[in-house]
Amino acid sequence: MSAFLATVKRDLLLALRRKSEVLTAVFFFVIVTSLFPLGIGPEAVLLKKIAPGILWVAALLATLLGLPRLFATDHVDGTLEQMALSPSPLGLLVAGKILAHWLLCGLPLVLLAPILGLQFDLDASALGILTLALLLGTPLLSLIGSIGAALTLGVRGGGVLLALLVLPLYIPALIFGAGAVEAHIAGLDASGHLSLLAAMLALAVFFAPWATTAALRIALE
């Protein structure tokens, strides 16, 4: 367990030394979600209708921005090799890296979403559902993304391949995440959507680190 926490600490410390890389994803999210209300104009009904989809698509793409770096720098400088040979299970270290990625690329989006949602005329309860959906959904995006990042590690042009590989897998999260907010706005119960998101998250927490570890071992061969 201490190795897990040490990995999280290490990646957070590294991000602190390279703030711009983390802030890119957050700024991307803020700018994209702000451009839509500006471009469409003050049509409250329309904005409210498209808000969940736009916020979710922006969150999805923002997460994708940080993914290629998840393992790439460690692969290039050889620290990933050392992790693979460490007495600590590689799966544990990988899980730590995924958690750090979510803390850096996912959590800021969750915290910003209620503020950005105001631009779309969402009311307080809809903002609450949006935040909750993102809180369940963004870790899922990090977990699924880590498998893609590991599979495309060391591949030339891996960034594009990563997007092609991962975006289709993000679709269920997008449908149920945005669906939860849409259902709530339409006056329906959002708990079904949220439960499904939580179920997918539980599944991913179990399988994604394992699959990522297997992919990393192949990439290191």
Added chain:
Amino acid sequence: MLNVSGLACSRGERRLFADVGFSLAAGEWLHVQGENGSGKTSLMRLVVGLSPADAGEIVWRGEQTPSQEFRRDLIYLGHHAAVKEDLTPLENLRLAAALDGVDLSESDALAALIRLGLRGREELPVRVLSAGQKRRVLLARLLTRPAHLWVLDEAFNALDVAAVKLLGDLIAGHLESGGLAILTSHQPLPVPGGKALVL
């Protein structure tokens, strides 16, 4: 303690080596020699378990590798710097130990860095250090993590005369205390004894 037999490796269509075997007991070391591209690094990576062998087996203390016990007994330093450029040598050393599940105190880490001649550099980001100094940061890991088997790939590269002697002394001390080592190098090594394996 370490028995390697019938090891074979190919890269694509090309057979690098076949039927390579050696055994090392406590206090012994192996000098892997060969031309550029003859598969020295590939052999090292097979032995430590980074890549799977086409054939052959590697037995450590009577057990097939890779196992968790083997990884606990092993330090592998390859071609890569394996240090984070944005962190200081002190942070690098302590975090690397923490990832291995070892709690390394700041004073112990500092002592290791001073031993390797990095006094006054411990708080600088590694990115501003020279290639040889980066190498020294990595080599400090030999002092901070107890391990029986040292696998050092071209460890003497980029080191100055003093550091070559220091590393030679470290390896000699390690062997004296019953450790094992596998080294590659094109230069004659400042370590007495040793078996030779030519690929």
